[in-house]
Amino acid sequence: MNYGPLVFLAAFFALAGSWFGLVLTPQVQVGRLQQTNSVPGGATYPVARPGLAREGLDVYRANGCAYCHSQQVGQTGTVCDVVLNEIGTNPPALFAALGKLKGMSEPQARQLVSGLPKTILAGKAKEEADAATKALNAAGAKAQVWIVAVGPDISRPGWGVRRSVAEDFLFDYPVMLGSQRIGPDLANVGVRLPDPNWHLLHLYAPQAMIKGSIMAPYPYLFEKRKIERFPSPDALVLPPQMAAEPGFEVIPTPQAKALAAYLVSLRADIPLFSAPVTVASASAPASTNAPAGATNAPPTNAPAK
Amino acid sequence: MSVPESSEPRAARRAIPVWFIILLFLLLYWGMVYFDLRSGWFNERVYAPFHNLEQVASFQPISGEGEFVMKGKQLYSLNCAVCHMETGTGNPGNGCPPLAGSEWVSAAGPGRIIRIVSKGATGPIEVAGKVYNTGTMLAIGDQLPGDEPQKAESIAAIISYIRKTFGNNASAVTPEQVSKVRDQIKDRKTYFSPEELKAAPEAP
Numbered sequence: 001m002n003y004g005p006l007v008f009l010a011a012f013f014a015l016a017g018s019w020f021g022l023v024l025t026p027q028v029q030v031g032r033l034q035q036t037n038s039v040p041g042g043a044t045y046p047v048a049r050p051g052l053a054r055e056g057l058d059v060y061r062a063n064g065c066a067y068c069h070s071q072q073v074g075q076t077g078t079v080c081d082v083v084l085n086e087i088g089t090n091p092p093a094l095f096a097a098l099g100k101l102k103g104m105s106e107p108q109a110r111q112l113v114s115g116l117p118k119t120i121l122a123g124k125a126k127e128e129a130d131a132a133t134k135a136l137n138a139a140g141a142k143a144q145v146w147i148v149a150v151g152p153d154i155s156r157p158g159w160g161v162r163r164s165v166a167e168d169f170l171f172d173y174p175v176m177l178g179s180q181r182i183g184p185d186l187a188n189v190g191v192r193l194p195d196p197n198w199h200l201l202h203l204y205a206p207q208a209m210i211k212g213s214i215m216a217p218y219p220y221l222f223e224k225r226k227i228e229r230f231p232s233p234d235a236l237v238l239p240p241q242m243a244a245e246p247g248f249e250v251i252p253t254p255q256a257k258a259l260a261a262y263l264v265s266l267r268a269d270i271p272l273f274s275a276p277v278t279v280a281s282a283s284a285p286a287s288t289n290a291p292a293g294a295t296n297a298p299p300t301n302a303p304a305k
Numbered sequence: 306m307s308v309p310e311s312s313e314p315r316a317a318r319r320a321i322p323v324w325f326i327i328l329l330f331l332l333l334y335w336g337m338v339y340f341d342l343r344s345g346w347f348n349e350r351v352y353a354p355f356h357n358l359e360q361v362a363s364f365q366p367i368s369g370e371g372e373f374v375m376k377g378k379q380l381y382s383l384n385c386a387v388c389h390m391e392t393g394t395g396n397p398g399n400g401c402p403p404l405a406g407s408e409w410v411s412a413a414g415p416g417r418i419i420r421i422v423s424k425g426a427t428g429p430i431e432v433a434g435k436v437y438n439t440g441t442m443l444a445i446g447d448q449l450p451g452d453e454p455q456k457a458e459s460i461a462a463i464i465s466y467i468r469k470t471f472g473n474n475a476s477a478v479t480p481e482q483v484s485k486v487r488d489q490i491k492d493r494k495t496y497f498s499p500e501e502l503k504a505a506p507e508a509p
Contacts (some may be wrong), residue, residue, distance in 0.1 A: 025347065029349050039366065042376060042379070043379070075353070076354055078355070126364065144367065145367060147365075147366050163353075166349065273350060273365065274350040274351070274352055274361060275352065276364045277366070278366040
């Protein structure tokens with residue numbers, strides 16, 4: 001029996017199916033993704049990286065940073081906290097409501113509301129938090145539901161406050177998602193470590209900045225040169241045992257500066273519709289993913305924090 | 306018992322049991338229901354751990370006073386900061402008074418500042434112990450985009466922002482208060498003078 005047509009059809013449908021699922025569907029889904037707005041705040045997100053940081057993406061790619069560092073924060077759930085902002089006009093009613101909510105006596109409730117704003121309930125389901133907020137607000141107080149993303153990544157200090165979504169990578173080409181975490185995730189590194197000088201020192205000598213780091217040093221992104229008349233303002237401020245011999249200094253190349261600018265431009269703390277999270281309004285970023293430090297300006301040689 | 310060498314193992318035909326077909330359909334049905342409830346139907350705004358768009362919408366942070374003030378900050382940068390500066394220090398060279406520490410801004414009642422922002426002001430005006438007499442403030446409030454309710458909301462956001470920043474610490478202003486004042490002065494075509502403003506009620 002001639003199985004040719006059958007084999008052909010089977011292969012055709014297998015390839016067509018994977019093309020449909022892996023190429024066409026994602027293209028329909030996010031192919032026309034556009035800038036969006038942060039929620040709340042309404043600031044445009046994302047904004048394109050500053051020029052130097054955009055160049056840094058190419059340095060990041062060329063040096064294979066993505067082999068050891070991912071740029072994607074995961075999230076396994078979303079919970080609600082109830083935060084009491086103001087006692088309001090009717091404290092006895094508030095204490096009664098708090099007593100009912102938390103099963104506490106009035107003196108305990110009185111103690112609880114000292115030093116507002118304070119988290120009253122944490123890690124609750126949406127319905128429960130809404131009901132509690134309603135009960136507190138009915139007692140004249142000002143309570144608010146805080147949306148909190150949870151997950152193993154988010155519980156790590158400085159890794160971001162919400163999951164990564166497609167918008168985060170809108171202006172990155174190629175997207176440096178990474179798949180291995182031999183080093184830490186870098187999606188939020190610009191918030192975690194906002195100082196470009198720290199990154200320059202860390203690229204030159206990782207072990208000088210983090211004890212026991214297994215990261216490879218990148219000395220070829222730096223140049224050791226003789227000090228001519230004046231020392232360069234860009235020279236790295238190195239610990240004594242790593243410093244260049246007297247009369248020499250270590251200068252970051254433009255690639256190193258671009259890479260540091262790129263790293264401090266990475267952040268995963270902007271609340272979006274598709275990744276809702278409550279951020280304190282005092283720290284709500286005015287301009288979304290603009291880097292924490294001014295990255296267009298060349299890094300100075302101020303000592304690392 | 307020995308098996309003859311010539312005998313090949315043979316599979317006999319047998320019908321698929323009915324229970325197996327029913328199980329398959331039940332699994333398919335369960336799969337479709339699961340997909341329907343949890344896939345978000347491939348909506349690009351639905352990511353795990355959310356199941357559908359309604360759920361994402363229900364988890365949006367509730368807008369509060371903080372967000373309103375943030376909106377005011379953006380509007381301030383666009384419309385006001387050219388003269389009054391991002392830091393609210395004003396620009397004495399232009400005759401533009403400061404907002405930081407200004408008694409006009411942080412008055413207990415926002416009636417006068419609503420009038421200034423809505424219709425502008427001109428003439429020598431004393432702010433924080435200094436007289437500014439060369440500047441004129443345009444009717445920024447009337448020039449804001451949108452219809453009247455949107456203007457009132459924008460003005461309320463701007464005033465709430467300037468009353469709460471630059472070291473000022475006065476209460477926020479609601480769009481209703483702004484609408485009420487703007488209703489009283491809606492036919493006015495000229496800038497306010499400081500004397501007129503002083504005559505105007507402080508309460509909205």
